[in-house]
Amino acid sequence: MNLNWTAILPEIFITLTALGVLGIDLFYTRYQKDKTLNAIVTLSGMGIAFLLLPFLSAKTQIFTSLFVLDPLAIFFKMVFLISGSMTALISINYLKMEGFDLGEYYGVLLFSILGMMVMASANDFILIYLGLELMTVSFYVLSGFFKTDLRSNEAALKYLILGGFASALFLYGISLLYGVTGSTEISYIAGYLTEQTRTGADSVAGVTSAVLSHPLLSLSLIMLLAGLCFKVAAVPFHMWTPDVYEGAPTSVTAFMSVGPKAAGFVVMLRVLLVALGALEKQWMVILAVISILTMTLGNIVAIAQQNVKRMLAYSSIAHAGYILLGIVASARVLTAGSASVVFYILSYAFMNLGAFTVLLALRKEDKQTGLMVPAMDLEDFSGLSKRDPLTAFLMLIFMFSLTGIPPTAGFVGKFYLFMSAVDANLVWLAVIGVINSAISAYYYLRILVYIYMKEPKVVQSVDNSSSLWVALYVMALATLLIGILPNLLFNVARASVVSLF
Amino acid sequence: MLLVIIFTIFAAITIISAGMVAFSQNIVYSAFSLLFTFFGIAGLYVLLAADFLAATQLLIYVGGILVLLLFGVMLTHKIQEVNLSNESMRLAPAAIVVLAFLGLLSIAIYRTQWPTVPVPELTPTTARIGTLFMTDYLLPFEIASLVLLTALVGAVFIARGRVKK
Numbered sequence: 105m106n107l108n109w110t111a112i113l114p115e116i117f118i119t120l121t122a123l124g125v126l127g128i129d130l131f132y133t134r135y136q137k138d139k140t141l142n143a144i145v146t147l148s149g150m151g152i153a154f155l156l157l158p159f160l161s162a163k164t165q166i167f168t169s170l171f172v173l174d175p176l177a178i179f180f181k182m183v184f185l186i187s188g189s190m191t192a193l194i195s196i197n198y199l200k201m202e203g204f205d206l207g208e209y210y211g212v213l214l215f216s217i218l219g220m221m222v223m224a225s226a227n228d229f230i231l232i233y234l235g236l237e238l239m240t241v242s243f244y245v246l247s248g249f250f251k252t253d254l255r256s257n258e259a260a261l262k263y264l265i266l267g268g269f270a271s272a273l274f275l276y277g278i279s280l281l282y283g284v285t286g287s288t289e290i291s292y293i294a295g296y297l298t299e300q301t302r303t304g305a306d307s308v309a310g311v312t313s314a315v316l317s318h319p320l321l322s323l324s325l326i327m328l329l330a331g332l333c334f335k336v337a338a339v340p341f342h343m344w345t346p347d348v349y350e351g352a353p354t355s356v357t358a359f360m361s362v363g364p365k366a367a368g369f370v371v372m373l374r375v376l377l378v379a380l381g382a383l384e385k386q387w388m389v390i391l392a393v394i395s396i397l398t399m400t401l402g403n404i405v406a407i408a409q410q411n412v413k414r415m416l417a418y419s420s421i422a423h424a425g426y427i428l429l430g431i432v433a434s435a436r437v438l439t440a441g442s443a444s445v446v447f448y449i450l451s452y453a454f455m456n457l458g459a460f461t462v463l464l465a466l467r468k469e470d471k472q473t474g475l476m477v478p479a480m481d482l483e484d485f486s487g488l489s490k491r492d493p494l495t496a497f498l499m500l501i502f503m504f505s506l507t508g509i510p511p512t513a514g515f516v517g518k519f520y521l522f523m524s525a526v527d528a529n530l531v532w533l534a535v536i537g538v539i540n541s542a543i544s545a546y547y548y549l550r551i552l553v554y555i556y557m558k559e560p561k562v563v564q565s566v567d568n569s570s571s572l573w574v575a576l577y578v579m580a581l582a583t584l585l586i587g588i589l590p591n592l593l594f595n596v597a598r599a600s601v602v603s604l605f
Numbered sequence: 606m607l608l609v610i611i612f613t614i615f616a617a618i619t620i621i622s623a624g625m626v627a628f629s630q631n632i633v634y635s636a637f638s639l640l641f642t643f644f645g646i647a648g649l650y651v652l653l654a655a656d657f658l659a660a661t662q663l664l665i666y667v668g669g670i671l672v673l674l675l676f677g678v679m680l681t682h683k684i685q686e687v688n689l690s691n692e693s694m695r696l697a698p699a700a701i702v703v704l705a706f707l708g709l710l711s712i713a714i715y716r717t718q719w720p721t722v723p724v725p726e727l728t729p730t731t732a733r734i735g736t737l738f739m740t741d742y743l744l745p746f747e748i749a750s751l752v753l754l755t756a757l758v759g760a761v762f763i764a765r766g767r768v769k770k
Contacts, residue, residue, distance in 0.1 A: 166744075235748065238748060283719060319716055
């Protein structure tokens with residue numbers, strides 16, 4: 105068998121790094137004071153994998169086309185590696201402060217990234233499922249990482265039970281699809297279904313063929329969508345999100361709101377636009393409804409939240425709704441729609457990670473014990489601009505970007521998304537999106553009101569470890585740069601999706 | 606015809622025992638009913654001429670996982686007197702959703718023209734599965750091993766006592 109091994113070199117590298125990080129704990133642990141070495145190895149592993157990616161030849165298929173490396177996969181792997189390394193950077197000091205500075209954290213983090221990378225490249229439902237499980241199993245562990253914290257336990261348990269349920273639905277969908285088409289391979293299913301459409305159109309004009317009108321095909325579509333919507337936290341599969349996001353360690357929540365979401369969307373792009381492209385009339389309607397529900401529920405419930413972490417959880421639900429809107433649009437305008445989805449996911453990764461990082465960095469004095477504990481409530485942010493103007497300003501950038509105010513990445517991202525909806529003749533959908541952005545301004549800007557216009561109520565402090573600030577500066581700069589020079593990145597996004605079709 | 610009868614028997618064993626797993630009030634009964642569920646599924650695999658899968662089903666699920674599960678049930682103190690803090694069962698809405706879904710599935714399955722193949726002959730499949738795992742399906746095989754490794758690392762991490770500082 106002749107294999108082009110270079111195509112999976114980044115994955116091999118991440119695997120070796122993960123095993124190495126676990127190995128450090130095994131052999132080297134008595135010589136080191138803390139786990140900084142694990143973090144450094146993790147970061148350099150991800151860095152090397154990231155640098156390898158542009159040099160690999162795109163459009164390679166290996167393992168009899170189980171695994172494809174196209175520009176879309178490369179783009180998403182870069183998103184995963186960037187957000188993963190940001191997460192590792194912000195975790196170093198956070199884990200020390202919370203008393204859980206353990207090496208396993210980095211190993212499991214790397215495995216979750218490996219799972220996402222496999223999902224981005226998978227051209228077969230078996231591989232998609234395995235990547236999904238690798239990612240999810242890692243997050244079961246990560247969300248329960250503060251194991252003496254009851255809420256962290258609750259988060260892990262809730263995610264485990266509901267995640268298992270979603271995986272089962274997804275698997276059921278795969279098995280039904282296999283029953284109808286006779287294959288689990290995405291490109292084969294795509295070809296088979298397109299051919300059925302064509303022969304159906306030939307025989308009787310306007311009547312779709314027997315296979316396409318299979319009730320079973322629609323059923324498997326619904327089940328696949330249910331499994332994926334769970335991972336990207338879309339309504340009505342969002343129930344776990346607020347509790348899990350609130351209970352999990354903040355660094356994990358930050359990564360959870362970006363990585364699995366992006367991975368879920370890349371699978372959605374491949375499954376819906378390629379494998380089930382022939383069924384677009386069906387999934388377009390379903391996704392349009394889900395998108396509207398997700399945006400509206402996320403934004404309206406976020407208004408009622410006093411806990412900032414919970415509020416950001418609902419905000420991330422709302423953002424999944426915006427991205428779904430782009431996928432609906434790409435049913436009609438393939439390239440523009442999916443390019444805007446890809447573009448928005450990268451912008452969202454930076455701004456959302458940034459917002460969570462500010463939340464993670466901010467600590468307040470507990471009135472009873474006098475210890476510094478993580479700040480969670482809206483009140484804890486009051487008067488931050490007077491105590492720490494720089495942190496306050498960075499939060500302003502991220503909040504502006506999440507709202508969609510120029511000149512930030514969020515504005516351009518939303519502009520492209522809504523424009524593609526207009527191009528697709530879905531003006532009403534774009535209007536609902538814009539109304540939702542206006543609603544979201546209320547709760548994003550309310551944080552800024554607390555930061556800039558109120559007097560401090562508690563003793564605050566901001567984590568000043570250099571690793572965290574490197575990450576924070578990178579994310580703030582990226583958020584601004586994407587907002588000022590969007591064309592460059594949008595062309596990359598467009599080039600990455602063209603290879604899909 | 607004989608095949609249909611055997612299939613019905615195995616399917617009935619699987620479904621009835623699965624129902625007992627879910628509805629039994631006593632967790633020991635549930636665990637033992639699971640034995641029959643696994644056994645019934647192994648029988649279905651044999652009918653599909655998947656001999657290797659049937660053998661692994663018996664070896665791993667019945668021989669390994671179930672025994673472990675029973676040990677867990679037997680050794681856990683007062684496992685039958687667990688007080689549930691959340692008592693809202695919502696039986697009626699759950700029943701409606703489940704029955705509606707069952708109806709939908711049955712209609713879809715009956716209306717579908719399944720692409721069928723003739724009943725395969727009972728030839729050993731182990732060698733072919735082994736070759737495929739080492740060639741075409743090498744990557745899924747390796748990823749599956751990493752999933753297990755991650756689950757193992759996570760389980761050890763969570764089960765281990767508090768780390769000394």
